[in-house]
């Protein structure tokens with residue numbers, strides 16, 4: 640990790656610590672076998688079985704060497720991966736991580752546009768779309784680089800994911816309340832989450848060799 644990466648990681652570690660505490664009840668609910676999410680952007684109340692099925696389906700799409708690594712992850716890590724999945728209800732059968740990221744970026748820009756044009760609707764809708772972004776085919780793991788598929792590295796994944804999504808949901812609420820000053824200040828916090836995650840997990844930009852099999856070849860080489 641570069642010096643700059645370390646700096647970003649250290650800066651965010653406090654936040655992640657707080658986030659992981661917030662996540663504990665969700666993980667406990669997952670362990671108990673059911674999950675009710677209060678968050679406004681999540682329509683589904685996925686059961687443990689449903690989430691396990693999604694995770695299993697994702698693992699089924701991975702190349703054998705990645706499958707092996709994922710199966711070797713701790714139960715804690717698997718639970719936190721399912722907790723991330725539980726925050727979303729749009730799973731794609733075709734979109735790669737890059738496509739999802741571009742869609743997320745479009746939502747981010749449209750959120751900024753809403754703020755700059757003082758449109759509470761545009762801002763809130765874009766922020767909620769961003770928070771409930773599509774999950775790429777095969778899940779997130781095939782796109783993170785083999786070196787990142789360890790319990791240690793993945794421990795920070797849900798923190799970054801939620802620093803983006805948690806702040807996007809807050810931003811939507813601020814826009815709903817007509818408080819564009821607060822919405823504007825949260826924009827920076829959302830982008831810190833994007834940048835933090837990129838610093839750790841985007842180590843092989845555009846050159847993933849462990850992507851899931853059904854990806855059209857054009858997206859493998861771009």
Ligand code: HEC
Pocket residue numbers: 736737738740741743744747769782783796799800803829830832833834836837840841843844845846847
């Ligand atoms: C969970 C970690 C994570 C978070 C959070 C995240 N990204 Fe990404 N992002 C990635 C990874 C990994 C890639 C590289 C994917 C690849 O090349 O297969 C990427 C790539 C990108 C790209 C480049 C796409 C391309 O075509 O090369 C853009 C743009 C982007 N992200 C925007 C954003 C924005 C905007 C946010 C925040 C609103 C964000 N990302 C949050 C992990 C993340």
